Amino acid sequence: xxxxxKFLIVGLGLLGGSIAMGLKKMNHEVYAIDIDxxxxxxxxxxxxxxEGSTSLDPDLIGxxxxxxxxxxxxxxxxxINENQKYMKPHTLITDVTGVKGxxxxxxxxxxxxxxxxxxxxxxxxxxxxGIQNADPxxxxxxxxxxxxxxxxxxxxxxxxxxxxxxLRFNRIVELSVEEHDEMIGYLSQLTHVIAVSLMNANDxxxxxxxxxxxxxxxxxxxxxxxxxxTELFLMNKENLIREISCFVDxxxxxxxxxxxxxxxxxxxxxxxxxxxxxxxxC
Amino acid sequence: xxxxxKFLIVGLGLLGGSIAMGLKKMNHEVYAIDIDxxxxxxxxxxxxxxEGSTSLDPDLIGxxxxxxxxxxxxxxxxxINENQKYMKPHTLITDVTGVKGxxxxxxxxxxxxxxxxxxxxxxxxxxxxGIQNADPxxxxxxxxxxxxxxxxxxxxxxxxxxxxxxLRFNRIVELSVEEHDEMIGYLSQLTHVIAVSLMNANDxxxxxxxxxxxxxxxxxxxxxxxxxxTELFLMNKENLIREISCFVDxxxxxxxxxxxxxxxxxxxxxxxxxxxxxxxxC
Numbered sequence: 001x002x003x004x005x006k007f008l009i010v011g012l013g014l015l016g017g018s019i020a021m022g023l024k025k026m027n028h029e030v031y032a033i034d035i036d037x038x039x040x041x042x043x044x045x046x047x048x049x050x051e052g053s054t055s056l057d058p059d060l061i062g063x064x065x066x067x068x069x070x071x072x073x074x075x076x077x078x079x080i081n082e083n084q085k086y087m088k089p090h091t092l093i094t095d096v097t098g099v100k101g102x103x104x105x106x107x108x109x110x111x112x113x114x115x116x117x118x119x120x121x122x123x124x125x126x127x128x129x130g131i132q133n134a135d136p137x138x139x140x141x142x143x144x145x146x147x148x149x150x151x152x153x154x155x156x157x158x159x160x161x162x163x164x165x166x167l168r169f170n171r172i173v174e175l176s177v178e179e180h181d182e183m184i185g186y187l188s189q190l191t192h193v194i195a196v197s198l199m200n201a202n203d204x205x206x207x208x209x210x211x212x213x214x215x216x217x218x219x220x221x222x223x224x225x226x227x228x229x230t231e232l233f234l235m236n237k238e239n240l241i242r243e244i245s246c247f248v249d250x251x252x253x254x255x256x257x258x259x260x261x262x263x264x265x266x267x268x269x270x271x272x273x274x275x276x277x278x279x280x281x282c
Numbered sequence: 283x284x285x286x287x288k289f290l291i292v293g294l295g296l297l298g299g300s301i302a303m304g305l306k307k308m309n310h311e312v313y314a315i316d317i318d319x320x321x322x323x324x325x326x327x328x329x330x331x332x333e334g335s336t337s338l339d340p341d342l343i344g345x346x347x348x349x350x351x352x353x354x355x356x357x358x359x360x361x362i363n364e365n366q367k368y369m370k371p372h373t374l375i376t377d378v379t380g381v382k383g384x385x386x387x388x389x390x391x392x393x394x395x396x397x398x399x400x401x402x403x404x405x406x407x408x409x410x411x412g413i414q415n416a417d418p419x420x421x422x423x424x425x426x427x428x429x430x431x432x433x434x435x436x437x438x439x440x441x442x443x444x445x446x447x448x449l450r451f452n453r454i455v456e457l458s459v460e461e462h463d464e465m466i467g468y469l470s471q472l473t474h475v476i477a478v479s480l481m482n483a484n485d486x487x488x489x490x491x492x493x494x495x496x497x498x499x500x501x502x503x504x505x506x507x508x509x510x511x512t513e514l515f516l517m518n519k520e521n522l523i524r525e526i527s528c529f530v531d532x533x534x535x536x537x538x539x540x541x542x543x544x545x546x547x548x549x550x551x552x553x554x555x556x557x558x559x560x561x562x563x564c
Binding site for chain 1: 465474475485493495515529533548
């Protein structure tokens, strides 16, 4: 059922571009809209898309069966609201946004009755941005998380699973919007706060030559797109603040054990972390 | 000048064992003492050592030109103090201990006049221990840090550099004892506190299936030898407590920016961390 569908990618950045390339490899018809002329030209020159536009082309929007938003989190709700009038009945709309709470219910409640929006989050990325860095192989080790609600049809969920398989995601998982945002606050956003804070706590650039793998691994994600992540953090503010507090309490508890030279407590913490971390080996 | 030297490894664990294997590969004569019969049998069976003992064999100690301690940090001072009577004049003693302050000056001041101790820290390891997991290729990407003092001869420093080259370390660097312990508090020990605390802040094992590379990279070192690291942390207590405080202040500063929705401040932190992290790319 995925065959013969026309895909329109709105926002040809790293993720939108990687998805476009992945769909193209599977011989789908892919179109794109991006305000950046260079992104469209790049996609045309590399045969990633059949047709593209830097303006809101009603014809392009109207012929799509599936519209995938690769827009910044702050733009997606307004974009769909303003352009749904051009969409043909039964168009399926989806996205790549890393936080779901402030987006999914807003879109689903403003949407025309004959359109459907389903939230999707490809947990993949790079430390660089733009379609010039796009690469569908970033999906190979990654999870595609779908966040369907009671407004979604089983057909749309099944369709998105097919898309995930064609894009060669490692796993395709369904979570509620709330579960997704809580999980992402801990596993992804908190880890970014930690990496950024570790880099910023000390001007350690003169120490680069002594650095081992542990520090490099831990701070790799401190290279970060400041505009995107500021938006994502604000959208998940409550979850993230709770996770940061929880983490800081744990670090302070460790510090207190060290101050008191409480060896048993320190060892217990090492034993617990070792045991828990083993669940994450793959 | 390294040729024809007899090396005695005291403590055939992961590091002592890896060094023994690396020296053996370069055709050096390697001997070992370890209280664990299994470790000695393993080393003999795999042709890593020529001879080994589970007891304090005065003959074995007395024929060594170089004695390398792979003992736990808490044991090294006493071991040298009690066994220096068996060592022949001009024996060079070195170690692998991850903290230098409480060790180097103690050993150098109790040592016989005709012996020499030089501190060394191979910044290499694994999440598993024991000679059964030893592998000299762990030194390939790693730094060997030497911490010579005014008690050391240029000859000993040059000799240790030769050993480092034969063991194929990526870089061989000299630091003062104080510089070493400060650097290690930030780059290594603080990162371990962070990884352990991140694992312990939440019982996240049910989230393993959603985990991306960032979380895995950040928590890899949360699998940790609780006895060794408790000793190392206590030995570098002041430096580590200062680094933890500095890091917690930075995380709390980030949290405050998020609470106040201070986008400019958050972006500035992302820009700084991105810029700093680029110095660590190699």
